[in-house]
Each structure stands twice: as structure tokens, then as C-alpha cells.
Amino acid sequence: MALSIRPNVRSRRSVLTWYRSGGLSAVLFVLPLILVFLYFSWGPIVRGLVLSFQKNNLVTAPEWVGLSNFSYVLTDPQLPQAAANTLYFALLALVFGFPVPLFLAVFISELRSTGWLYNVLSYLPAVVPPVAAILLWKFFYDPSATGVFNTVLGWFGIDPLSWLNSPTLAMPAIVLEATWAGAGATAIIYLAALTGVRTELYEAAELDGAGIWSRVWHVTLPQIRGIIAIMMLLQLIGTFQVFTEPFLFTGGGPDNATTTILLLIYRYAFVNGDFGAATALSVLLAAVLCVLSVVYHFLTRRWSTT
Amino acid sequence: MTRTARRVATLSTAVALLAAAACADGTTPAADSGGAIDQNAPVTITVGNRPKPDKPADVASFDRKVKDFMAKHPNITVKSTETEWDAQTFQAQVAGGSLPTVMSISFTEPLNMIPNKQLPDITEELKLVDLTKDLNPETLKLVQDDAGRIYGVPFEAFSVGLAYNRALFTQAGLDPDKPPTTWDEVRQYARQITEKTGKAGYAQLTKDNTGGWMLTTMTYSMGGTVQSDDGKKSTFDDAPAKKALRLLQEMRWTDNTMGSNFLYNQEEVRQDFAAGKIGMVMQASDAYDMCVKNFGMKPADYGHGGLPQDGGPHGTLTGGSIKMINPKASKNEIVAALKWIKATEFDKYTDEQLAVQDAKTAIADKGFVGRPGVTPLSQETYDQYNKWREPYNNVPVAQFKGYSDSMKTLELLPEPSNKGQEVYALLDPVVQQVLTKKDADIDKLLADAASKIDARLAR
Numbered sequence: 001m002a003l004s005i006r007p008n009v010r011s012r013r014s015v016l017t018w019y020r021s022g023g024l025s026a027v028l029f030v031l032p033l034i035l036v037f038l039y040f041s042w043g044p045i046v047r048g049l050v051l052s053f054q055k056n057n058l059v060t061a062p063e064w065v066g067l068s069n070f071s072y073v074l075t076d077p078q079l080p081q082a083a084a085n086t087l088y089f090a091l092l093a094l095v096f097g098f099p100v101p102l103f104l105a106v107f108i109s110e111l112r113s114t115g116w117l118y119n120v121l122s123y124l125p126a127v128v129p130p131v132a133a134i135l136l137w138k139f140f141y142d143p144s145a146t147g148v149f150n151t152v153l154g155w156f157g158i159d160p161l162s163w164l165n166s167p168t169l170a171m172p173a174i175v176l177e178a179t180w181a182g183a184g185a186t187a188i189i190y191l192a193a194l195t196g197v198r199t200e201l202y203e204a205a206e207l208d209g210a211g212i213w214s215r216v217w218h219v220t221l222p223q224i225r226g227i228i229a230i231m232m233l234l235q236l237i238g239t240f241q242v243f244t245e246p247f248l249f250t251g252g253g254p255d256n257a258t259t260t261i262l263l264l265i266y267r268y269a270f271v272n273g274d275f276g277a278a279t280a281l282s283v284l285l286a287a288v289l290c291v292l293s294v295v296y297h298f299l300t301r302r303w304s305t306t
Numbered sequence: 307m308t309r310t311a312r313r314v315a316t317l318s319t320a321v322a323l324l325a326a327a328a329c330a331d332g333t334t335p336a337a338d339s340g341g342a343i344d345q346n347a348p349v350t351i352t353v354g355n356r357p358k359p360d361k362p363a364d365v366a367s368f369d370r371k372v373k374d375f376m377a378k379h380p381n382i383t384v385k386s387t388e389t390e391w392d393a394q395t396f397q398a399q400v401a402g403g404s405l406p407t408v409m410s411i412s413f414t415e416p417l418n419m420i421p422n423k424q425l426p427d428i429t430e431e432l433k434l435v436d437l438t439k440d441l442n443p444e445t446l447k448l449v450q451d452d453a454g455r456i457y458g459v460p461f462e463a464f465s466v467g468l469a470y471n472r473a474l475f476t477q478a479g480l481d482p483d484k485p486p487t488t489w490d491e492v493r494q495y496a497r498q499i500t501e502k503t504g505k506a507g508y509a510q511l512t513k514d515n516t517g518g519w520m521l522t523t524m525t526y527s528m529g530g531t532v533q534s535d536d537g538k539k540s541t542f543d544d545a546p547a548k549k550a551l552r553l554l555q556e557m558r559w560t561d562n563t564m565g566s567n568f569l570y571n572q573e574e575v576r577q578d579f580a581a582g583k584i585g586m587v588m589q590a591s592d593a594y595d596m597c598v599k600n601f602g603m604k605p606a607d608y609g610h611g612g613l614p615q616d617g618g619p620h621g622t623l624t625g626g627s628i629k630m631i632n633p634k635a636s637k638n639e640i641v642a643a644l645k646w647i648k649a650t651e652f653d654k655y656t657d658e659q660l661a662v663q664d665a666k667t668a669i670a671d672k673g674f675v676g677r678p679g680v681t682p683l684s685q686e687t688y689d690q691y692n693k694w695r696e697p698y699n700n701v702p703v704a705q706f707k708g709y710s711d712s713m714k715t716l717e718l719l720p721e722p723s724n725k726g727q728e729v730y731a732l733l734d735p736v737v738q739q740v741l742t743k744k745d746a747d748i749d750k751l752l753a754d755a756a757s758k759i760d761a762r763l764a765r
Contacts, residue, residue, distance in 0.1 A: 058401035059633055060423045072765065077758055143566040165568045167742055251513040253569055255739035271515070272728050272762075273397035273418070 052279040069280035073268070079281075081256055082264045088171055089260060090239040097179035098235060102228070104183055105190030106216055119191070123184035130181065134248045137177045138164070141249075164250050167257035174245045174258060186231060193227040194220065229300045236296070237289055261285055342637075343434065348381045349638045353646060354389035354409030363671040370667075375649050382642045391415075391627075393515050393727050400424055405632045408643040413625040414726035416449045416458050417537075425449075425457040426633050428640055432456055435644040440652055442683050448720065449628055459644070461651040463626035463680035464590035465718055466523045466613050467709040468492070469597075473607040474585045478502040485586075485611025485708040489527070489553055492586060492614050496563040499585035506565025508557060509584040512741065514571040518733030519721075520588050523623040524550035526719050528616040537724025538763060542733075543756040549616065551748045555740050568741040577601050588613065590625075591679055591709055594701065599672070609705045610678075612712020621717035624680060655683055655691045665698035676701040678710045680718065724763055732759050 018024075052069055056062035073079065108118045125133065140148040141163040150160035164170050201219045210218065221228070243262040246252055252259035252267075261281065269278035353372075357364035372384045389399065391411040399405050400419075419425045432438045441460065449458035472482035478499040486492045496507025511520045522532045522542075530546025533539070558564045565583065567574075576593055578584050580601030591610050597603040613622040629647045631640055654660040665675045676699030681688035703710075722729050736755050739746045 057422050057424060058403075077754075077761075145566075160566070162566060162742075165566065165742055167739075250569055251571070251734075253513060253735060253738045254742040256735045267731060269401075270394060270396075270398045271731050272725070273400070273422075274765075275401060 048279045049283060051275055052283045053276075055276050057273060058275060065276065069276040070284070073277050073281040073284070076264075078256070078259065078264060079261075082259050082261050085171065085256075085258060086240055086242070086260045086262075089175060089242050090236060092172060092175040093178065093235065093239045094232075096175060097182065098232065100179055101183040101186035102190055104187040105194060106220060108187065109191060109194045110212070119188075122187050125181050125183070126185040128181070130244050131248065133181055134177065134245060137180075138249060141173055165254060167255050170250055170254060170258050174249055177249075178242070178245050186235075189231065190224065190227065193224040197223040233293060233296050233300075236292065240285065240289060240292075343431070343641055344638060345434070345641055346381050347638055348383070349636075349642045350383040350385065351408065351635075351639055351642045351646065352385045352387055352406035353643075354387050354406040356386040356388050358388060364673070367667060367671040367673070371650055375646060378649070379642070379645060382645070384646065393730075403634070405630075407632050407635050407639055408629055408646060410462070410627045411458075411630045412727075413448055413460070413463075413628060414721050416628060416630070417723050418725060419630075420449075420451055420457050424633055426631055426635060426640060427455050427457060428459075428631060428644065429454075429456045431637070431640045431644055432459075434641055435648055437644060437648050437652065440656065440683050440687070442681060444718075445626065445682055458628040458630045459647050459651075460626060460628050461647065461682050463624060463682050464592060465622045465624040465680050465713070465716070466520075466588055466590050467622065467712060468586055468611040468614055469579060469589040469593050470586045470609045470611060471579065471582060471584065471607055472609045472705065473604075474499055474503055474505060474582065475609070478585070482609055483707070485609060486614050487612060487708070487712075489614045489616050493553065493557055493561065493563075496557055496585060497561050500561070500563040503585075505583055505585060506567075506578075507561075507563035507585045509565060509567075509570060509575055509578070509587045510554060510737065510741065511570050511572065511575055511588070512734060512738050513569050513574075515727055515730035515734060516571050517735075517737040518730030519623075521547065521550060521733050521737050522722065522730070523588055523613065524553075526621055526623050527613050527618070529618060529620040532729065533722040533724060533763075535723075537722070540729070540756045540759045540763065543752045546616075547752060548748055551736070551740050551752070554737070555746065555748065558741050559744055564741065568738060579603075582607070591677055591706060594677055594706075595674055598674075605702050606705075608702070609708070611708030612716060615716075619715050619717075621719045622712070623721060624718035625721050626680070626682070652683075655687055658694050661691050661694040662698070665695040669698060669700055674701050675699050676703050678703065678706045678713070680713070728762050729759055732762070 051062075053064060053066060054062040055065045055069075104118075104122050108115050108122065111118060128136075142148065142150065143160065143162045143165045144150065145154065145160045147160070147163075149163065153160065161169060163173050197220060201223065202215055205215050205219050241262055242260050243266065246258040246260055246263055247266070250258045252263050262285075265278045265281050265285070268274045268281065356368050359365060368386070372386060376382065376384055387406050389404070389406050389409055391409065393412070393414075396411065396415065416425060437459065438456070442463075445460040445463055446456065448460060450456055468485055470482075470485050475482040475495075478495075479502060480495055480498060486495050492508060499505060499507035511517060525532055525542055525547040528546035528549050530542060530544060530550075532542045532547075534541050554564075558568075567578070570578070573596070575584070575587055576589070576596050579587050579589075579593075580597040580603035589610075594608055594610065597608060598605055629643075629651065631643050635643065654664040667673075668675050675695055676692070732755055736751045739751060740748065
């Protein structure tokens, strides 16, 4: 707006001059946006918070129950296992899933002429709808000896694995699929970050006799560490909210080995029709993630590239 | 743009968006609830359960029903949706207010929905459309409160038996006309099937609440119960349920006759059963439709026996479907909805012409006539209806003999009355652990599940 570049000679403006200079249209201009944002973005959050203190089946009049929903979900004997499963998923995803897209991006960026091809190939899984991908992988994970993966294992003389049917293997199997599905999209973000690394740095490193690994280690990674830090936080938040994969692969089984917090929330709400408990647990999860984000921010502040 | 024009433009945008936000508030204008019922007033109802477009014959048949109904009732407009009941999503639909005026739901739902006031009282309207007298008083109990008020219309009932693959029976040297009637026989037959054919002799549902559902069925067949009569306490932590789980444990780990997949829901198990990978599995008789129609099973290979018993006879689990009406429907909409239910689900039972017509239509639409089931009406009405339709039977009724015979001896036992689906959900992991963990401690598993379920029942 023209107003803002005018030298600010008067510290106090009258309402009339504010109005004459178009202040009202500015307000009216942003008002719809703010209202829409408040209604659709923050409305549900506030509604969820309110619900967590109510006994409410969304048909009859709600009843205020104070903290009883919270005490109910916190004492649910299923919660510790769901929390442990969620942490386990996050850990596996961090150890196995986190380096893959980074490696992919560095690898693709090193390829000069055919980079686009690998780009396409790595991004392809992200284009496949999650439900279709999971059905496909379910087929791969067929526990009989004639299943796709088990046939491959058979070529090497390895006995068939029970994959999703085994309480110990089910979670790693889910992480494997999730890594496959998510790596491409994350790699694209890293690739974008890599284009911002100044080429002089590589040239200087090369002059100093640095090989490819030491260039990656001493130039590439430090230059994009800001992005790495952000991606790690996003991944942590994402993995704490994992739902689609366990829901479609195993329904939380076998023997609750893949029941995550979000699956528990889903069961409260949509199997039990207990929306109070579901929102209470959601609020608790959101609170934990907020705390996690703040702690993470302070821990990684010194990494910041700025 | 001049300044004034810009102001006008922003102002009108703001007003329009505010109006839109106000409309999106989720509250529909209050319907004409209460007041006198006018059966001739124009009314629009939405009916769920329209078949999916991948079954064009079913869709055509459904559309024809809608058209016929509207021709007979010119004041009623019927719109249809594909909405159907699913334990996993139903509560979301109730909460979201996205239910059609009429749809089918499971027998397990009304007992929670009636006290929650999620179903309308339709007692008076039922009398108006002359439907109450047809209904089987036993099934009607499921939709009544203590005062006898009625909140839904039971229209379809099932009871669980044992589906078996006749081809695998023959290959294994078993008589396909003699399905097992005791659990000892099931175990022995399963061994023989796996030994001779390499396929799973017996499979068990375990996922999406079906694990608990079928454990309940097995417990009933061993003479046990799952919940006290008043629904306040779990009762499965005793001998029958333990015996059921021990049997599964032995078939899985000692005999190794249950194949390699232990995460089955209804559709998945029917798919593998139809593909000839499974010898026997507990199912209601309607499994035939999906196995043959959707998964291409040869009708000659399908057999259905009664639910195997342990001693007894103790009984089998029964359930079914209820037509529910949206709690937000107005009186006129309720009457229109009941007329629709009567026309599409009940008239055929009492009118020979309609019964025959329905059979002919079913055949033309590649549907099934003659599959044995449980009646939602009195037995005499049902027998008469079946007699009218006998010439049109296209289901190999003789292959259901074991099941039909068992109906005469087995008592029909209802599903857990309080929070049935929650109880099932909490029993799923019990069955899963027995089948996936070799040293599962059944006593401890059941005791833990009982304490969890009792906490839920008390909430």
C-alpha cells in the first residue's frame, strides 16, 4: 500500500485520515481471509479442545465432564503399548527412513545428465495413492511360501517370513513400506536445498584434493543442515501421527503390535463413538508434540545456518 | 479500479464470505418435527445402501425399486446414496449428521444408540403403515426399550454356521455331504485337508472386530457366554472361551492346519475361501453370495454346515440387519421411510405375486434365490414365502443341508447386548496372539481382556 512508504511524519493519525487513506478497505480486504482462517483452521482445534471436556455423541446435548475424559484415556491399559509402538515406529523411521531420502538427493544431484530420470524414479512412489500402495505391498508381504517377498527369499535358501503376521516383524515391515512411499517426496525437498549450495565451495574443496565423500561430508551436509533439522522435526511429528499404514496393513494387529496412538484415537471415536476420549487423547498428543517441537528447536538452534 | 470501486468490491467479498461461513455452521433449519402427520404432504427421503457402480445389475434393480415406489407414492421423492453400515465408520457418520433418512445397520448398534437417543421413536408411525404385526417378536426385542417403544425395523437375520469347500473335501477323501458337526471333527478334518491338499484346513477371522465376533460364536458353541444378561459384566473368562482358544492354539501350533495368514477380516477370508485356499471357516450363509458373485467361486464347490458344537447342542450366534431412521427425520419423513421399508423389504413375504416377481427379478439381475437363512418374520410366513419361490431357486440348496438341519436343533443366541462392537474390538488381539505367538498364555490373556472390557462396560 502506498501509505507504508510515505515518511511517517506524524506519530498520531486521526481516524479520519486513516479512513481517507484507505485504512478501512485494507481491513475489509484482510477480514475475510482472517475469518476463513479462524473458522476453518482454528475452529476445529477449539472445537476439539471443547469436546475433550465433554461427554458428547454429537446428537444429544453435550454434558460437561471436566477432566474425566483425560483420566480415562491416561488410565486405559492400552495406552502404554500404543505409546511404545508409536515411539518404536518413530525410532525405526528415524534410523532407517531418515537417511534414505538424503542419500537419494545427494546421489541424484551428483548425476549431471540423467539426474531427471532418477528424480522421476524416486518420486514415483509418492504419486501412487497410499491405499493402492498398501494393497500392493500387502500382496508382496503374503506370508505363504508363494508370496512375492518370500519367493525372493526362497532363491537365497531363506525360510518364508510371516511379515505382517508376526508381532515382531509387522512394525519393521510397515516402516519399510512407509520409507519407500515417503522417500521421494522428501528427496525433492533436499534436492531443492542442494541447488542453493554455492558451487565455489565444491570447487575450492576439489582444489584442496577432496574426494566425493569428503565433499559431501564437509560441504553438502553442513550447507543444508538447516533443512535437515527442519525435515527431522517434520518427520518426528509425522511419525507420531502414523495411522494409514497400520490401519490398512494390520488393523493394529497382530496382538496390538502395530496399534499406534492415532489408531487408538480412531477406535475411541469411530468404533466406540466416544468422542470425548478421542479428543482428549488427541489434545494430549498435540501437547506432547508442541513440547517436543520447542525442545527440539532449542537443542538444534546452534545448527541454524543463519 | 477507483478507490470507491475497490471498497465496494472488498466489502461485498467480505459479506459474501461471512454469509458462506454462517451457512457452513452445520445446523440445518429445524424440520417440521412434532405436529400432525400428513401422509399426503410432499416429502423427500434419502435411502442408503444403493449398490456400488461396479455391480450394474444390482444398481439397475435398485433404481427400478425406487421408480416403482415413487410411481405408487407420488408425494414421496426418494433419493439414494451408497452409504452403508461399517463398524469402522458408522459412528463418524452418525456424528457428522451425514446419514440418509433410512439405512441398514447391524444388530449390535441399536442397544447403544437407543439410550444415546441416536434413534427416533417410531412406534406410532409403525402402526400407521401397518408393519408391526409382521415382525418376529424375538428380533423386535433388539430395537425396543424397557417401555416397549420401537426404534428400528429388523428386516434381515443371520446365524453362523460352517462354510466349507466341497472340492477340497473330496480331494482330502472326506464326504462333501457330511460337514463336521463337532469341534473334534473340525480338527480332524482340518488335519486331513492340510495333509492331502496342502491348503489351510481351517481359517479364523481375526481383524476389524471379527476376531472377537467369531470368538464369541465359538464360545457360544462350547456352552459359554460372553456378557452377563444385563450387559454390565464380561463372563467369558471361564472354561468355554478357554476351550475355544485352546482348540485354535492346537490347530495352529500342534497340527499346523490353519495356513499362514492370521490377519483376516470378513472380505479377505471370503476371498481366500473362494480361491480354494481354505477348507473350512465359520460364516453366516450369506457368505455364498459374495464368494460366488464377487470372487468367482464355483457354486458346486460351496457347502454350508451348522455351527460345530462341543457337547450340547448349545446354540449359534445370531445377528442381522436393522433399518434405522435418521434421528433428525420429521414425522412425515419417518412415515415415508417406513413405507419405503415395507415396500422394499416386507411386502414380498406376504404377497405371492410379489414373492415370485422378486425371485424373477433377482435371477434377471444375476442375484440368488433360495439361499437358506433366518426369518425376520414368523416361521410360517417365511416357509410359505419360500414355497412360492421354490421353482425359481438358483442356489444349490442341498449343499446347505447341514446348515438348514442345524436350524432346527440349535438355539439362536444374540450378540453381546452392551457395547458389542467394543467388546469384539478388545477380543481381536486375544485371538491374534493365540495364532501368532506360540507360547500365548490363554488364562492370562482372557483375564486381561476381561478387566479391560469390564472397565469399558462400566464407562
